Amino acid sequence: MKLKTIIISAALLISHAVNASEHSRQIDIDNQVVTKHKTKILGERINYTATTGTQPVWDEEGHPIATLHYTYYKKTDVKDISKRPLLISFNGGPGSASVWMHIAYTGPKTLNIDTEGYPVQPYGVQTNPYSVLDVADIVFVNPVNTGYSRVLPNKDGKMPSKAEQKKRFFGVNADIKYLAEWLNTFVNRNNRFLSPKFLIGESYGTTRVSGLAHELQNSQWMYLNGVVLVSPTDIGIKRQGPVKAANRLPYYAAAAWYHKALAPELQNKDLLDVLEEVETYTINQYLPALAKGAFISDAEKQQTIKQVAKFSGLSETFVAQNNLDIPTSAFWKELLRGRGQTLGRLDSRYLGIDKRDAGSRPDYWPELTSWLHSFTPAINYYLREELNYKTDIKYNMFGSVHPWDRTNNNTGEQLRLAMAQNPYLNVLVQAGYYDGATNYFDAKYTMWQLDPSAKMRDRLSFKGYRSGHMMYLRRADLEQSNQDLREFIQNALPNGKSAKY
Template sequence: MYTAKAGTQPVWDEKGKILATVQYTYYTRDNITDLARRPLLISFNGGPGSASVWMELAYTGPKLLHIDDEGYPLQPYGVKDNPYSILDVADIIYVNPINTGYSRILDEKADRATFFGTNADIRYLAEWLNTFVTRHNRWSSPKYLIGESYGTTRVSGLALELQNAQWMYLNGVMLVSPTDLGISRDGAIEKALRLPYFAATAWYHKKLSADLQSRSLESLLEEVEKYTLDIFLPAVARGYSLPKADRERIVQQVAAYSALPIAVVEQNNLDISTSLFWKELRRGDGYTIGRLDSRYLGIDMREAGERPDYNAELTSWLHSFTPAINHYFWNDLGYRTDVKYNMFGPVHPWDRSDDRTGLSLRQAMAANPYLHLMVQSGYFDGATDYFNAKYNMWQMDPSGKLASRMRFKAYKSGHMMYLRKDDLIQATNDIRQFINETLPKDNQAAKYE
């Protein structure tokens, strides 16, 4: 049994004036007597400008979206009990930053820059969380942050901001489909790191040659990752200085791994954009593939062109999530309001300058021996792909001194890997295991030996 509370909590300025209100849903397991041993999971989604609906109704919470086993919409819309919820191991708060969900700016004169920027977002939410933890008597609880997509930028920055500005220390951070976390990858790196995602997606759509297609996905990607780092990346860096014979061999191999025509790889000088890949892979079948989850198919007005007309996966998700969250708040939670639930809210312009969130997370981990990291990625996510997520970890901690406190999990799905039932089961088990394994044992001191 559990208790669900949907509520709001203000955001104040330094003089105590209310500027805005942040809406949240707080789930607590009943009959817990020792909060000092009961973990609290603080959950954010991304955008920026996206509500927390996605993980609340389809991943960790006690209710589960009515969709099929692969994640596609079903009618009637709504939710059912989630037998895989991680409420057995942690209480959860889902937070909707300003202008997402039911959260809104209340003071018309409030400076939007207070809320809409990488570092501003982190600062006000850290203050907000301090108040929430105090009001709900959770200071003694082990604390975890989980963020999805841009939410990974948010929680990576929050790990250090909570620690340095609020003196609140964490046990774990979970990054679901992480962004670049402010870690630069321009030029050859950016171009080369896409190849493993291309290969994974081509494998899913059965577009590879027979010898590659017959391989397990994991075996194939191990080969493609090695090729990417050892051969493809140096070749891209060489540019026109790459010998002609070498260039021809690499064009052919990239075409083989990506299932794209040799001419397309050649004409683009080994620099295949993701948007072109989404348009090209199934062009001959009359379909495009999804950005955030490339298992999804779309239909464009014209088969010609270099990018799809729309995001096939996002329209599918909004189809099922939007009626479900509105019905859930009104009927199940009894949260009655005429304020529109913003699946995506107006938060632009968003100040992305001075994004050092990946390095902030590393610093928080270095300063807190209790703090662990888990990354979860879908092989078929073309927006925040799994190989770039690995690259984040390598560059956050190039010395490898924190590697024993980092773990990486991948799934045969996309950006929201939990929409696929098999991956929901595995991913929630991975969270459960992560929390259980990162809770300190009795009398285990936070220190380096």
């Protein structure tokens, strides 16, 4: 909402008090604020502009039905913008704003937090010396009802029904369709059609960007150079039954190792050495044992119980009571029960305290409350005071988007097909070892299953980090994950190579 200084009479004040609708809290449908900045990334001075504002989503008749808030960082003094990569960033949820990666991962600013990612007062932001703004311009996009983005009244001035909103915006395929249209407009407005383009999504955002890679190529004729999946969901590649149960064990081992809950023979090893051993056991022995179900032999079952307990830090009794299949909620409650602490879901380095040590699941998620501590004040301060974007609209960290239509989720297959159609398209998977919501071994499994032909495996890569869902919160991983992303972007540029097999 644009702010204006107006001097009015008492009579007009009374008139405006009566016409309260003129002062309704609304976001401007199509606006932008541009500010100039400078920073230092990897020792190099970078001058850039930050454009933050809104751009409409239109229906088939050209009527605005929503407006999306975005922030676009562009390096200045670039001689040839056609050679300058553009990184398009989404978070997930569904229903989550773009705040997380915006002010904690790739952007020019990062949170005031300690080196392990815990909140520190006073809240706010600081320079991100590892941002990839040195190698790519970045736009952070907030889907409908997240951040400042909002559904708009229809042409008759009425808000669409919940059913209408769900059909247009709140589902796997609706989300992909309208965002692809929106990106076409953004790219044209900012003269970026010739630029190499990359999508990055975190959590549910990986479902979004996997589908967008295909939709952009096949409906908008916009071809990409790369897709980055940060802490990915299953992207429609199912992990059920024994696979779902077995894939948790490497994550359990990582969390137990971090909290020094393993036997000395494992605890004294480096984490990656432990995980290599657990992954091998998971694929070759644990998964086959689970597949046998009730018809596993007594001897094999007892051996499996013993080995799973060893790798998970849980007791053999607890593993047996769960028939070898330990739910994540039970693990978060059980591992440190004797210490009177629970584990975080999205990042199991974080500890919680429950009302009772008894029970089968934690009372709350300590990592999420910790993150909201620092992210919420920081993004509200940053957009308003440093980027000069002022509005009375509430910034939705999590917006109202449910019920979300999850039917017909074929985004993994859509990403595979997009890669097959486009020899330039590469995929990078990034995951934290201590993430219990979208665990790193599931991420590896998804990557393995993405292209069963193995004809494109040289264009698929995985990077793991010693942190959780938002691996970039830990300072060492902020540096490493940005460097991995920087190298991925640079290596995915064709540099004169033709797009052919």
